[in-house]
Amino acid sequence: MSSSNVPTSHWCPGRRRPGGGDTSRYSRPSRGVVREANIAAVHAGGAPNSSSARRRYADARPGVPAPHRTQRREHANRPGPAHLWSRRKHGRRPARQPLAEELGYDSLWTGDRILAxxxxxxxxxxxxGIMPRIYENHLDPLISLALAAAHTNRVRLGTSTLNGLWEPPLMLARSLTALDLLSGGRLDVGLGLGWMPDEYTAxxxxxxxxxxxxxxxxxxxEEYWARDLVSHQGPLFTIPETTVGLKPHQRAAPPILLAGFTPTGLRRVARRAAGWLPVAMPLACPPACGPPSSKRQKTRVETPPPCA
Structure with a gap:
């Protein structure tokens, strides 16, 4: 009996034939022969000879070349959309998409939502008054900006708005500082208070x-970005004295923009922020503009409210 007539299941290199005797007929065949034999075995309703072959050809289909089946299986085992990555050895790299900077963008912004x-x-x-459906698939805003920072060089990266009250301020300071460093000083920190009480409960x-x-x-x-030794004692948060060597790329700190429409909120913007986030344009007259008091009514012609 020649080696070509030996059944596929009897190919076992390195082992002697049961009962002894000549083992030449049991030498290893070429990879191509083994591959075709494994495919034939699967198509015939049998099983390939090795565990690795069984894994590789578990989804074998007639008329589909083996490398494509292998690639499809590897794609299924990877998380995320298949267009975000590819295997170089199969020569199936996705087409390069234009960068935001090449399209003329000067800034990229993310919002913040946890409930829909x-x-x-x-x-x-x-x-x-109905929330857009896009909020049902809202990514983490800072992680999204970190990805954008890795693929851009010039555009500013901002949050409009980041709900800054949903985590302790010390954790927020560290995340914002790291993002400003990773982006080379391109971060604009837009903070807001949100509008949905349900998210605060969650x-x-x-x-x-x-x-x-x-x-x-x-x-x-401000303390985290301005000092090397940071400590804080307040009504809500207490931070024991600690050394903070992590500082933002922007000196002295990333610009902070605040959202707000109430008189108190607008005064906070003027007192503590580098700018105002109006959220949506055009805007109707915010509550701070009206109704005017009797004193304001007297001087309205000379000094109109900010949104008049």
């Missing part, structure tokens, strides 16, 4: 007292 309720306790503050932060909480959060951010 069908019936929130407060209506969506823009348009018809993260375990009280809805009441948001103004005092954002003021103390800003205190911690």
């Amino acid at each position: 309720l069908a019936a929130p306790s407060a209506p969506y503050p823009v348009g018809d 993260v375990g932060v009280p809805w009441q007292g948001r103004g005092a909480r954002i003021d103390e959060t800003l205190d911690v951010l």
